[in-house]
Structure formats: structure tokens, C-alpha cells
Amino acid sequence: MQPEKFSVHCCIAGGGPAGMMLGYLLGRAGVKVLVLEKHGDFLRDFRGDTIHPSTLEVMHELGLLEEFLKLPHQKVYELNAQFGEVPVTIADFRHLPARCGFIAFMPQWDFLNFLAEKAARYSSFDLRMEAEVTELIKESGRVVGVRANCANGDLEVRADLTIGADGRSSTVRDDAGLAVKEFGAPMDVLWFRLNRTAEDPVMTMGRFDSGRIFIALNRGDYWQCGYVIPKGHFEDMRRRPFETFRAAVVKLAPYATASVQELRGWDDVRLLTVRVDRLLDWCRAGVLCIGDAAHAMSPVGGVGINLAIQDAVAAANVLFRPLRQGRVTLEHLRRIQKRRELPTRITQALQVAVQRRVIARVLVETGPLKPPLALRLLARFPLLRRIPARIIGLGIRPEHIMRELIDS
Ligand SMILES: Cc1cc2nc3c(=O)[nH]c(=O)nc-3n(C[C@H](O)[C@H](O)[C@H](O)COP(=O)(O)OP(=O)(O)OC[C@H]3O[C@@H](n4cnc5c(N)ncnc54)[C@H](O)[C@@H]3O)c2cc1C
8 A cells, every 4th residue: 555645844753742842833833744643642651740830931931821720730849858767858949930830740641632732723733643653764865754654554754854752762863873872870660550548648759768769749649659679670579479569668658558559460560761861963964853862861850851842942943934944954953952952961960960879879778878968958958949949840941932933
């Protein structure tokens, strides 16, 4: 069967936060854009569910904030941790110079569905679900589109520009031959849900104990839980009775004694492998990577979605005019990398430092835990909590949508 053929200004591989936000912005600016998402819906679990103050600011600039905040969410004003027996507030978002001094915890599928619904208003925007990009089409050393497998046949898309927003295992970046620098990560995360009762604590919180780290995100009637393990240890754990794991969780979250019994076994626990890397070049003629496809983020600080959205905003600001006029050059693409690379480098450097100096040490510690100096300072001087709040909530270089794009 002949593939179905499309011709667009811009084809985006991947409908995650980076791809959907860029698709929405370009569609709104009148650029003919097609987003290809390999899954049939956005209803997948185990994505970060954090909508940061900077993303809320972007929603405000688009005139969508009020409607967006009508979707069910929890407002988190501060991030707390318990280190051994010592409680510490790590970040306080209330004082940020932003409209919303909180992180909105919302299932990511609600956020992506919202963007998809708003983007569908623009005739220049198109979204194909169950469309997996399998390879780039290259001509004379330039990327000129993609081939994709769809539920009802193959697609061939010709595009002035192809965007790789297809996440950490990006097909686009592999096929474009873009070189990757790996930074490594000492841990993986086991991800699962526990029922939450009215008697449970309300705080979203990280608990650090000798050899163990447990994150519990308050999602209303359930806890979204992350149990951090040394990299590669999952198979070992699976060989032990599941009861050992239940007991380890209860030790860190005694309030979960009853709900942890509702976990039926390892099938209720998902392994999320952690990886931190960055492309040396984010682009080639005809192709640009953004979000995790350009720089896979560690879960430390929960900032990957923030960076993905900011890449999308920066890319839209630079590209909407040249794409409309059919004159995108490699120079435009390099400008986006130049703008976004420094904030990415700094954020990843901080994540890697926390991974090495805190997480790796906690995971091998057998004696009593003492909070590191930085956390002791945060506990002692509350004003200092504004620094992590800024890095997590707004990012190193928050992006704003150009007025001209909003009005176009
Ligand atoms: C354990 C863990 C927890 C995390 N928690 C948080 C958190 O709480 N907050 C936070 O901000 N960040 C968190 N992160 C980081 C965050 O998940 C990423 O940085 C963020 O999702 C990147 O967004 P993206 O749009 O670039 O990529 P993704 O979210 O990975 O989206 C890529 C999309 O492309 C699609 N796709 C993939 N391949 C193809 C293909 N070939 N064709 C078509 N579509 C394709 C995928 O289905 C997906 O929808 C966490 C990461 C990990 C590992």
C-alpha cells in the first residue's frame, strides 16, 4: 500500500510537553504544523505531573491560565524533605516573581489534552495519534521530513523543518546522527500509587533514610510514590519476596501501612530508568531536537517538563516567522540551541551534583543520616529557600512568548 503523503512547514515527532507546546504555538501563529505521537492517547502513567510557575506564566501569556486552573490539580507552595530525623523545607515558591507562587500538580494527560484541544481550534495545526516516526527522509545531506507507522497505514511527511521532541530514546536524534554526551545516574526509580486517606499527612515530601529514598506526591485521593534504588538493582529486588519491599516502604511512610497491602506484587510497580545526557549539536540542516530528545533530564528537582516547555517557547519565538515564510536556515536552529544550552547545562550540572553528593551517598549509607551542609543552611535561614524555588519553579532562563506571536 502507498503511504499517505503530507506536506507541512513543520513536522514534530513526539506529543509530550515539548512537542505539544511547540505544536500549539506554531499552529496558533499560522504555521502549518503536524505533530506525530506514537501512543493512542496521553493517558500514560509515570510521567512527571508538575506544572511549574514558569509554565503557568506561559499559560497566562496565552490567555489560557484561568481556564487551565479549572482542571483538577493540587497547589504545592513548598517542597519538603525529611533527612534522617530532620525535617527541611527545600523550596518556598510563594515569593517568586510570578503570577502563580506554586507548582500545580496535575496528571500530565490533562495538561496535554488541554493543549491538544486548544490547538485543534487552529486549522494550521494537525495531530496524529498512533503515528510512530521510524526514520528521517534525507536528501542531499538535508532532512526533508519523516516516515511514520500508523494504525491505518504508513505516512510520509515532507517538511521544511523536522523537530525531534520524541523524548529520551529519540528516534530523530539517532537517525540524524547527533552525538550524545552521557553524564550517568547512580539510581533508578520504582514508581507506584498508594491510596491516600483523610488521616494521611498532606505534604508532598521526600524522605531520605540510610540506604533509602522515598518520594510521596500528594495527588488528592492517592499518593504518587517514587522509591529510589541503586541503578541496576531492580532484578535483584524482584527475586526477593514482595513483602520485603512493602516493609521498606512502610518504614519510610508509616501512614501507608494499610494501603501498601493493596499493592498486589511487582506488576503494580514500574521501573523508570534514570538517564542524564545532552546532544553536542541539537540541530542539522532541516532538523532540530528539543526537550528530553536534546537533553534527557534526571528526576532530581522535577524540572524536566519546565525545560521542555521553555525549549518549545524559545523555538516558537525564533521559528514562527521564518517557517511561515519558508526560509528556515541552520542559523535559526543554532540560535535556539545557543539560547537554551546554557540553562540546560547549569540545570543538569546541579542535578548531577545532587545525584553524586546526596543520592549516591544516601543509597550506600548504613549509619545514621546527617543532612548535607546545603540542607542545614536551608533549615536555618528560610530566606535561602527562595534560591531552589527559583531554580525549580522558574528555571535558569525563563522564556516568554513574543507579543507578535501571541497577536498573530
Ligand atoms: C522517574 C522520572 C520522574 C520524573 N519526574 C519529573 C517531574 O516530576 N517533573 C518534571 O518536570 N520532570 C520529571 N521528569 C523528567 C521529565 O519526564 C522529562 O524531562 C519531560 O517529560 C521531557 O518532556 P519531552 O516532551 O521532551 O519528552 P517526553 O515527555 O518523553 O515526550 C516524548 C513523547 O514522544 C513520544 N514518542 C517517542 N518516540 C516517538 C516516535 N518515534 N514517534 C512519535 N512519538 C514518539 C512519546 O510517546 C512521548 O509522548 C522525570 C523523569 C524521570 C525519569
